[in-house]
Amino acid sequence: MVHMFLNGGGMKGGNLHHLIGGAPFLGAATTLPIYRLHSVPLDGAADDHPALEHTGPGDGAAIQGELYDIDFTVLRTSLLPAEPPDLELGVVGLADGTEALGMRLRDAAADLPGLVDITEHGSWRAYRATKDDPR
Numbered sequence: 601m602v603h604m605f606l607n608g609g610g611m612k613g614g615n616l617h618h619l620i621g622g623a624p625f626l627g628a629a630t631t632l633p634i635y636r637l638h639s640v641p642l643d644g645a646a647d648d649h650p651a652l653e654h655t656g657p658g659d660g661a662a663i664q665g666e667l668y669d670i671d672f673t674v675l676r677t678s679l680l681p682a683e684p685p686d687l688e689l690g691v692v693g694l695a696d697g698t699e700a701l702g703m704r705l706r707d708a709a710a711d712l713p714g715l716v717d718i719t720e721h722g723s724w725r726a727y728r729a730t731k732d733d734p735r
Contacts, residue, residue, distance in 0.1 A: 602672060605629055605692045605702035607637075607665030608650040608724050610679065619682055621674035629667040629700070632693040634660040638705060639727060641714035642684055647731060649684055650724040651705035651715075652692065662695055664723035665702075675701075686712060 603626065609616035612625070635652045636659070642648035652663060670679070680689065686709035692702035709715075721727040 601669045602675065603698070603700040604668050604670045604675065604679075605631070605665050605694065605700040606668060607652065607663060607702070610668075611666045611725070616679075616682055619674075619678045620668055620670055621678055623668040623670040623674065626667040626669055629665055630695040631663045631665070632660075632695055633657075633662045634693060635663050636660055636717055636719045637663050637721070637724070637727075639716040639718050639724075640684065640686055640705075640709075640712065642686075646714065647716075647728070649687075650718070650727075651687055651709070652702065653705040653710065654690075661719045661722065663719070664726075667694075667700060 610620055634656055636655050638651045638653060639647045640649050640651045683703055686706055687703040688706045689701055690704040691699050693699055718727040
């Protein structure tokens with residue numbers, strides 16, 4: 601089992617939540633303020649999924665999400681294969697001083713056309729609420 605920070609479709613109510621195989625919910629979690637949050641288009645669809653970008657101190661913000669205790673097999677066979685190509689598995693620093701695995705924007709995708717900085721919203725859910733789309 602591994603702690604996994606989710607901040608998009610894998611969260612409760614999200615379109616990918618079923619892929620985490622009933623993993624135990626550990627609670628709401630917030631990142632260290634060293635990330636930017638982006639909305640990423642995919643195949644011409646705006647706002648397809650969120651992406652955390654590690655920026656370092658002074659240029660980021662705390663991003664809200666959820667923490668789960670995910671089985672490695674579920675991570676490998678269910679969740680990771682469903683992730684879009686612009687994301688990669690990495691370590692995410694959390695506000696409580698711990699770390700968890702999480703999906704982050706690949707460095708090579710930082711200049712992806714259509715990428716929208718949504719950091720000011722603090723979470724994918726808050727951003728989606730401004731779009732009236734419960735995804």
